[in-house]
Amino acid sequence: MAAMVMKQSTNIEDFELVVNLIRKFADGFHHAKEEDLLFPKMGEKGFSPVQGPVAVMLHEHVQGRNYVKGMADGIARLRGGESGAINDIYQNLAGYAQLLQSHIGKENNILFRMADQALSAEEQAGLLEQFAAVEQQLDSEYNAENSIAKIEKLAATYL
Ligand SMILES: [Fe+2]
Numbered sequence: 001m002a003a004m005v006m007k008q009s010t011n012i013e014d015f016e017l018v019v020n021l022i023r024k025f026a027d028g029f030h031h032a033k034e035e036d037l038l039f040p041k042m043g044e045k046g047f048s049p050v051q052g053p054v055a056v057m058l059h060e061h062v063q064g065r066n067y068v069k070g071m072a073d074g075i076a077r078l079r080g081g082e083s084g085a086i087n088d089i090y091q092n093l094a095g096y097a098q099l100l101q102s103h104i105g106k107e108n109n110i111l112f113r114m115a116d117q118a119l120s121a122e123e124q125a126g127l128l129e130q131f132a133a134v135e136q137q138l139d140s141e142y143n144a145e146n147s148i149a150k151i152e153k154l155a156a157t158y159l
């Protein structure tokens, strides 16, 4: 994906929205489906959680959470009147964006293809049912439909 040009913002509410979207939707829903359901299922097929492709994905989820923590810390400092914190927020935003683009590429092109080969049609159908059950438990404000609407609104403003 080409590098994105972001308009700089000082809108704290929008920064907070980005953190909430990542924590509740990207991490709380998407990564939860991977970590709680898909990766353990792949574990049954011999994919180790401590080395190899699944381990790399888990490690990148942790790196992502660290960037989000950096954003949240920056927002708290900005709220406290420290205007220089905006640079840290942007550094963490940029780091997260870069990490996630590469992460998604690895999953789509490598990991999910391996999972597709390793899991039977019945196993895949079972996972889909479990994914749907997870979505039912989401905070409705951050379910897939509402999260995507919020993301599109942010994109229209800043991209
Ligand atoms: Fe992932």
Ligand SMILES: [Fe+2]
Binding pocket: 030, 034, 104, 107
């Ligand atoms: Fe993913």
